[in-house]
Amino acid sequence: MTVTRAVVRGVGHYLPERVVENEEFVSIVDTSDEWIRTRSGIERRHFAAEGETTSDMAAKAGRAALDMAGMDASDVDAIVLATSTADLTFPSAATMVQAKLGTGGFAFDIQAVCAGFVFALSNANALIVSGQAKRVLVIGAETFSRILDMTDRTTCVLFGDGAGALLLEAEDGTGERTDRGVLATDLNSDGRFRDILYVDGGISTQTTGHLRMQGKEVFRHAVEKLAATAHKSLEKVGMTGDDVDWIVPHQANLRIIKGTASRMSVPMERVIVTVQDHGNTSAASIPLALSVGHARGQIQKGQVLVMEAIGGGLAWGSVVLRW
Numbered sequence: 016m017t018v019t020r021a022v023v024r025g026v027g028h029y030l031p032e033r034v035v036e037n038e039e040f041v042s043i044v045d046t047s048d049e050w051i052r053t054r055s056g057i058e059r060r061h062f063a064a065e066g067e068t069t070s071d072m073a074a075k076a077g078r079a080a081l082d083m084a085g086m087d088a089s090d091v092d093a094i095v096l097a098t099s100t101a102d103l104t105f106p107s108a109a110t111m112v113q114a115k116l117g118t119g120g121f122a123f124d125i126q127a128v129c130a131g132f133v134f135a136l137s138n139a140n141a142l143i144v145s146g147q148a149k150r151v152l153v154i155g156a157e158t159f160s161r162i163l164d165m166t167d168r169t170t171c172v173l174f175g176d177g178a179g180a181l182l183l184e185a186e187d188g189t190g191e192r193t194d195r196g197v198l199a200t201d202l203n204s205d206g207r208f209r210d211i212l213y214v215d216g217g218i219s220t221q222t223t224g225h226l227r228m229q230g231k232e233v234f235r236h237a238v239e240k241l242a243a244t245a246h247k248s249l250e251k252v253g254m255t256g257d258d259v260d261w262i263v264p265h266q267a268n269l270r271i272i273k274g275t276a277s278r279m280s281v282p283m284e285r286v287i288v289t290v291q292d293h294g295n296t297s298a299a300s301i302p303l304a305l306s307v308g309h310a311r312g313q314i315q316k317g318q319v320l321v322m323e324a325i326g327g328g329l330a331w332g333s334v335v336l337r338w
């Protein structure tokens with residue numbers, strides 16, 4: 016049986032020039048490099064320059080993915096951009112990227128906070144499988160530095176800015192798990208947990224607001240829900256942790272990444288880790304990790320990847336993909 020698969024043709028990323036080491040926070044809040052490293056695994060993060068926006072970074076990551084694929088902007092018929100930190104209330108940051116790159120077709124944003132990239136990838140896959148688009152640029156891009164409360168040590172040290180992108184193209188597959196491309200997805204949300212991770216402002220409250228998080232509570236949900244969603248999407252294609260070449264997790268906290276890998280019985284040698292250099296870049300963290308993992312020579316054609324993420328909502332999910 017012939018089925019349509021969404022296959023990766025290109026990957027790329029962009030990180031702002033400014034690197035902020037843990038030490039910089041010592042003069043801002045009551046913290047230490049040692050606390051940040053041991054509790055989160057983070058050593059540094061990038062912050063966008065003044066005037067540098069989410070769509071600027073997204074366009075650069077998208078351009079890099081197009082270059083790797085050897086495609087022109089005119090070849091792309093959709094942009095799906097995951098972000099919680101769009102440049103403006105409207106139009107969508109995706110349409111701004113469309114104008115910057117010169118792509119045709121259509122473009123829209125997806126907002127599922129740190130789970131945004133798996134939601135975007137799942138939606139892009141659906142567009143390709145249903146025949147609504149042939150080539151889709153899926154981007155995760157954030158400027159979380161703009162919503163940090165720099166007087167709150169429990170959150171301001173954890174986040175960073177950046178962007179990553181995948182270029183997906185329709186390809187005929189056999190319907191078997193040996194096909195390349197997206198093999199399974201699993202999406203979840205539970206709005207009862209809105210108070211443990213949110214921004215205390217928004218359009219209808221007339222403020223931009225700051226990120227607020229009950230870190231311990233989020234942590235407790237994260238390990239359990241991430242392992243469960245990864246198992247669920249692997250089960251859909253008859254796979255287990257043993258079949259996975261790489262876990263590419265949302266990069267929020269090294270202890271969450273290790274806890275989830277352990278629950279999946281996957282050794283850390285088969286986990287892509289970038290949290291030490293990027294911090295938590297929300298929807299950008301997985302495509303950034305994919306791009307860095309590919310550039311390091313870790314991720315190779317034909318390998319099985321499972322991506323998993325959780326964020327505000329709560330919203331969480333996973334995608335199994337053969338690279």
Ligand code: ACO
Binds near residue numbers: 130169234295
């Ligand atoms: N420097 C020094 N001390 C600190 C800091 C800091 N930056 N931040 C907190 N502390 C203190 C606390 O005040 C507390 O002190 P107390 O015991 O005197 O009250 C102590 O350190 C321990 O704090 P905990 O919150 O218990 O520390 P924990 O080990 O749980 O680590 C952390 C906190 C890193 C936030 C962790 O809970 C975590 O990573 N949670 C998950 C975050 C996450 O994954 N978010 C994902 C999604 S994000 C999104 O969707 C936008």
